[in-house]
Amino acid sequence: MSYSGEFLLQLTQRCKKLPKQMKQIHSLIITNGHLLHHPNAPSSSLSDQWMPTLLYNALISGYHIHNHKALLLFTHMLANQAPPNSYTFPPLLKSSSLPLGTILHSQTLKRGLLSDPFIPSTLLALYARNYFLPHARRVFEEFPMFCIAMCNAMLNAFSINGHMEAAVALFERMPQRDVFSWTTVVNGFALNGKFGASIRFFGKMMSHKDVVQCLVKPNEATYACVLSSCANLYGQAALDCGKQIHGYVVMNEAKLGVILGTSLINLYGKMGSLSNAEKVFRAMCVREVCTWNAMISSLASHGREKEALDMFEKMKLHVLKPNSITLVAVLTACARGNFVKEGLELFRSMWHDFGIEPIMKHYGCVIDLLGRAGHVEEAAEIVRNMPFQPDASVLGAFLGACRIHGAIELGEEIANKMLKLKTQHCGQYVLLSSMNAEKERWDHAADLRREIMEAGIQKIPAYSMVHWT
């Protein structure tokens, strides 16, 4: 069966997000000979001559998540003399590492494609996410005219590289701003841990003429960012602020999308307002894995561990595939609810059942689980056999358990590992030193304090404070 190039091109563009179908269309394109360039064919129209390029572009865009496949297609494209154009590079650059990105940058330069703003803005983003801020800045400065997307990419570049002052200065110089510009700065403050500033900037947005005169309207991303900033602060004021935004959303938005709903669940969940979190969860029409994760975490960290586990079962019934974060939330529920058997089984089968490889956080949870329940030796065995070096959080969880259950020798074995790691967290050392002191092993306690000093780890002085409400 033969198909025209135009038909297959349309099909490719429609099936971009369907990997299985993409493969089938790809093979149809090859077997129909559409990827071969025929520059001297007598009857070929201009669109025929460009067809291989258009098809390659569509395929690259479809495969761009798998960078190696997209790159392979790019090399075939060059070998088949189908000339890449400005549509070819953005999807390639989006999933490229820095060394590869640099090579592609020189390709775009050689082919004179840098005047199309799509190319430099993707390059700028590439350098920014790899923390090459001067490179990002140079790409930005060498573009001769104002382009709002490029400015927004630069705002984000400053944000992810911790230069919020520069981001705000650029924002104020911009002759025009859109919802991306505002959201990028709201998010930028949050990325840099300045949650209060993020909320204030959102407030500035809402009272700015851009929004008041309906030139710009906050969208789901804007709300999600600012709600996440509220959730990262504690206290009634942050909750009230989040509620106020929720109220505004109810009045102004037609529907509760996945991202907005999830950030509301997270807000109410973190603040302990579980009934509100549940209300939002029930009101959502579409729930994705992250939505369930937010709800399971909320239940797990507010004393409703059994319900968190029930939620996990329900989630699986909805044919949703748990991810790494789900497993952290569920293991947390097991640890806090003392569901040792269930937690351990889940930890041991997570690779087999869900294809999720345990990372540091899962180890932290399972050590906490065993430690709380007094299975200190079993926890030690897991720490000893970890496929990578345990970090301070895992060792800290283990040491906490050793202290509660008086397992001094095991604690010392692990503490020695910790000293080798030269972690800068003083808390765990103080814990171990206190363990020795409690058992009146004063010499051990003093030795450890000396080792701490020698490792250059500083004890942060403790303090107490009164919080007026």
Added chain:
DNA sequence: TTAGGGTTAG
């Protein structure tokens, strides 16, 4: 056909 911002763990 291609660019820039977003939710969930600890």
